[in-house]
Amino acid sequence: MDHPTSLEETINYTFKNRALLNQAITHSSYFNEKKDIRKSDNEKLEYLGDAILNSIISILLYRRYKNGDEGFLSNARSSLVKRETLTEIAKAIDLGKHMSYGNGDNYVPEESKVLSNMFESLIGALYLDGGIRKTTRVIKELFQSYFNEEKLTEKSPKNALQEYSQKRWGILPKYKFTRRTNDGFTVFVYVGKDYKAKGTGKNKKEAEQQAAKALLNSLAMESASSNDQLPMVGITGKG
Numbered sequence: 430m431d432h433p434t435s436l437e438e439t440i441n442y443t444f445k446n447r448a449l450l451n452q453a454i455t456h457s458s459y460f461n462e463k464k465d466i467r468k469s470d471n472e473k474l475e476y477l478g479d480a481i482l483n484s485i486i487s488i489l490l491y492r493r494y495k496n497g498d499e500g501f502l503s504n505a506r507s508s509l510v511k512r513e514t515l516t517e518i519a520k521a522i523d524l525g526k527h528m529s530y531g532n533g534d535n536y537v538p539e540e541s542k543v544l545s546n547m548f549e550s551l552i553g554a555l556y557l558d559g560g561i562r563k564t565t566r567v568i569k570e571l572f573q574s575y576f577n578e579e580k581l582t583e584k585s586p587k588n589a590l591q592e593y594s595q596k597r598w599g600i601l602p603k604y605k606f607t608r609r610t611n612d613g614f615t616v617f618v619y620v621g622k623d624y625k626a627k628g629t630g631k632n633k634k635e636a637e638q639q640a641a642k643a644l645l646n647s648l649a650m651e652s653a654s655s656n657d658q659l660p661m662v663g664i665t666g667k668g
Contacts, residue, residue: 431447434450434527435523435527436450436454436522436523436524436527437450439522439523440522440551440555440567440570440571441567441570442555442559442563442567444554444555444558444559445558445559446557446558449474449554449557449558450551450554450558452470452471452474452550452554453471453474453547453550453551453553453554453555454471454524454527454528454529454547454550454551455471455528455529456471456528456529456530456543456547457471457472471546471547471550472546472550473553474549474550474551474553474554474557475546475547475549475550475553476553477553477556477557478548478549478550478551478552478553478554478555478556479549479553479631481552481553481556481561481564482510482549482552482568483506483510485561485564485565485568486506486509486510486568486572487502487506488565489565489568489569489572489576490502490505490506490509493576494578501581501582504581504582504584504585504588505581505582507585507634507638508575508580508581508583508585509572509575509576509581511635511638512542512545512630512635513545514575515544515545515548515549516544516545516548518548518571518572519544519545519547519548520544521571522571524544524547524548524551525544525547528547530543542631546631552564552568555567585638585641586638586639586641586642586645587602587637587638587641589641589645590602590618590620590641590644590645593645593648594620598620598621600620600621602618602619602620602641602644603618603619603620604616604617604618604619604637604640605617605618605619606633606636610629613629613630613631613632613635613636614629614630614631614632614633614635614636615627615628615629615636616628616629616630616633616636616637616639616640617640618637618640618641618643618644620644624644624647624648625644626640626641626643626644626646626647627640627643628640628641628642628643
């Protein structure tokens with residue numbers, strides 16, 4: 430067996446099939462930039478990794494917080510698998526340094542979804558290579574610091590917007606799906622006739638959270654000079 434790469438050492442797992450690891454960390458843009466006819470399976474692994482990650486996180490939360498109700502568990506899972514959390518973990522393991530992206534310089538824009546998507550691809554490859562038990566062990570180690578009850582009870586942007594909207598205007602936000610694009614889904618959120626915002630995400634749920642976050646940002650600016658107090662969640666960057 431080959432010596433483990435520095436990425437494998439960081440996640441404490443050595444791939445039996447190194448090709449799976451290489452597929453996971455090779456973005457399709459790498460081949461496009463080089464006019465290469467080969468295609469990366471990165472996006473298929475991302476699809477699998479997303480499902481595996483949600484399942485394992487759900488099980489870990491269920492076992493750890495036996496007295497937590499469905500609302501707490503659902504909100505906690507959203508907090509753990511959201512793009513910002515996955516991007517933070519990807520940065521913590523220096524995933525960007527190991528991946529093949531674009532023209533080879535591996536520069537990823539700060540607001541890009543690439544790192545979080547790459548992390549999901551890595552989880553998908555890990556599952557195919559090592560199975561559910563080893564994948565669970567790696568996820569437990571990588572997410573250990575995030576299993577913090579204070580963080581997990583923080584309201585999601587959707588919940589925060591709903592509470593604020595009901596308290597201030599006595600109405601609920603309405604979400605309208607507009608279209609699906611190559612980048613995912615686009616959703617608008619409306620509060621009455623005067624307030625709206627747009628959000629995009631890889632699925633409708635993420636797009637709704639991003640739309641709610643954008644509207645909270647807008648409302649926060651409006652309320653900065655008034656006595657209205659917005660719920661302190663996702664207003665300045667994390668949703």
